[in-house]
Amino acid sequence: MSSTNRDNIAAMGARLEHVRSYYESLNTGDAGAVARHFTQDAVHYYTRRDPHVGARAIAENAALAVRHLNARWTLEHAVEGPDEVAIEWSMAFDHPRDGRRLLDRGAEFLAFRGGLICEVRAYYNERGGDLQGFDHAARGHTTLP
Secondary structure: OOHHHHHHHHOOOHHHHHHHHHHHHHOOOOHHHHHOOEEEEEEEEOOOOOOEEOHHHHHHHHHHHHHHHOOEEEEEEEEEOOOEEEEEEEEEEEOOOOOOEEEEEEEEEEEEEOOEEEEEEEEEEOOOOOOOOOOOOOOOOOOOO
16 A cells, blocks of 8 residues: 555544454454454455355455465555445455466445444456556556566
């Protein structure tokens, strides 16, 4: 995350701080740390797969990605609302068959209940989600070498 994005994210409130902490936990591969950010009945929706239901299922999916794909998430940009946070993210990972390092990008809307995430609506284009004509590097977003 660029220092500009980090400064903007740091200036936000409790929900955004919770999402920042969630993204830090994702990269540890520790399912327990990830699960603590969610309500027990949370649902994580995706554009290309069935949803994960429950804090533990969401967390185990993330832990698998760290273990098997060397996944690393970066919170690129975020906006906090009264009951939700909208974010842009990137995820660098190793291709499961040939080991090439790849980068996915996406956007999520995270809804809150009782200070915890109760719903994630994840929108992304798997395997090559760069915005056409957008200079990700100039904006301080994650890029591959």
